[in-house]
């Protein structure tokens with residue numbers, strides 16, 4: 146007699162074989178991580194790492210946003226950061242460094258979940274944290290998601306099965322990032338116990354990447370030099386790993402801040418570069434420039450006058466804005482763009498000072514009053530951002546949320562504490 150288990154086993158085997166044949170014999174690109182992503186901006190939700198005010202202008206050139214970090218990341222700051230950036234203007238995915246950072250809210254906002262598995266760290270970083278993560282999904286996250294979807298409880302036994310099913314499904318949809326961490330002096334290395342002794346030569350890196358692709362099914366191999374550029378050593382590893390991988394994407398991250406470095410790792414075989422620090426430095430730099438501009442410039446200066454002032458104050462070629470844009474190899478004239486975005490930001494910020502002075506003078510009692518005034522203020526950044534986002538109210542929403550605390554009001558707006566500028 147044919148048993149249902151036998152049929153299920155056969156179906157499972159053939160579907161697995163079909164998948165393997167598709168990938169290796171037919172060379173089908175079934176990897177869910179898009180092949181055309183060449184530049185990823187890594188946004189750290191921790192409070193100290195901020196975003197520039199007109200962040201959609203900068204982010205319109207990157208392929209996707211990776212939201213995550215290894216220190217001081219919480220479920221709350223991850224939710225806030227995803228709320229701010231998801232699909233503005235490119236897709237954002239979440240890279241948790243701990244299970245509880247994944248919530249129903251982050252899951253609904255993120256394009257997908259990308260989970261690190263470190264190939265040259267300790268057991269915790271390869272599988273231990275993932276184990277506690279799977280348990281957390283099955284016992285907390287999945288039941289919560291199911292409860293949100295079902296109007297009435299179907300009973301404990303069915304809930305258990307649904308939770309198990311939802312857990313497997315969620316993991317099936319998850320992208321696994323096989324990390325090779327090569328800077329022992331980085332937070333990522335400390336988190337995963339990577340020491341000098343764990344650094345890999347190109348041949349070993351290739352073997353581990355091959356095992357990650359074939360055995361762990363890692364959609365991504367991630368060569369990580371976080372905070373420092375890996376140079377020729379990184380290029381040799383990328384070349385070796387590129388030779389061994391067939392289906393996984395290969396990303397490089399760490400210390401990128403110019404075009405030459407970005408080209409070097411892409412030419413060595415990386416599909417995409419990941420850029421973190423220098424993007425957050427754009428925000429820090431902007432805060433400093435805008436503070437000086439408010440002190441030194443009248444609010445009714447022309448764009449040309451702002452340009453002259455900026456060129457006298459800042460070496461644009463060496464600015465973080467230029468450095469960030471230079472890492473996106475298909476952006477022509479990064480210095481010109483950086484100048485343009487900085488001038489627009491300064492002009493916008495000067496106009497905002499006028500509006501705030503008016504609000505201060507009149508004495509504000511409600512959020513609608515603030516909104517009305519910002520809505521009618523001519524802001525140079527508004528049309529630029531609207532052209533990128535197709536979201537008319539974006540800048541007004543940000544500014545209302547920034548101004549509200551100044552008048553002891555609470556705006557139900559975007560989480561602007563992650564922005565570089567404030568009005569308190």
Ligand SMILES: CC(C)=CCC/C(C)=C/CC/C(C)=C/CC/C(C)=C/COP(=O)(O)OP(=O)(O)O
Nearest residue numbers: 214215242243244261270274275278332333371
């Ligand atoms: C299944 C669920 C719900 C969660 C899984 C949670 C897991 C497995 C997290 C893995 C944590 C891990 C192994 C972290 C290792 C360190 C690492 C690769 C961190 C990422 O580095 P960055 O945060 O980019 O580094 P910096 O902070 O140095 O920039």
Ligand SMILES: O=P(O)(O)OC[C@@H](O)CO
Nearest residue numbers: 371372398399400421422
């Ligand atoms: O911050 P940087 O050095 O750009 O590194 C980016 C990323 O690889 C960190 O995980």
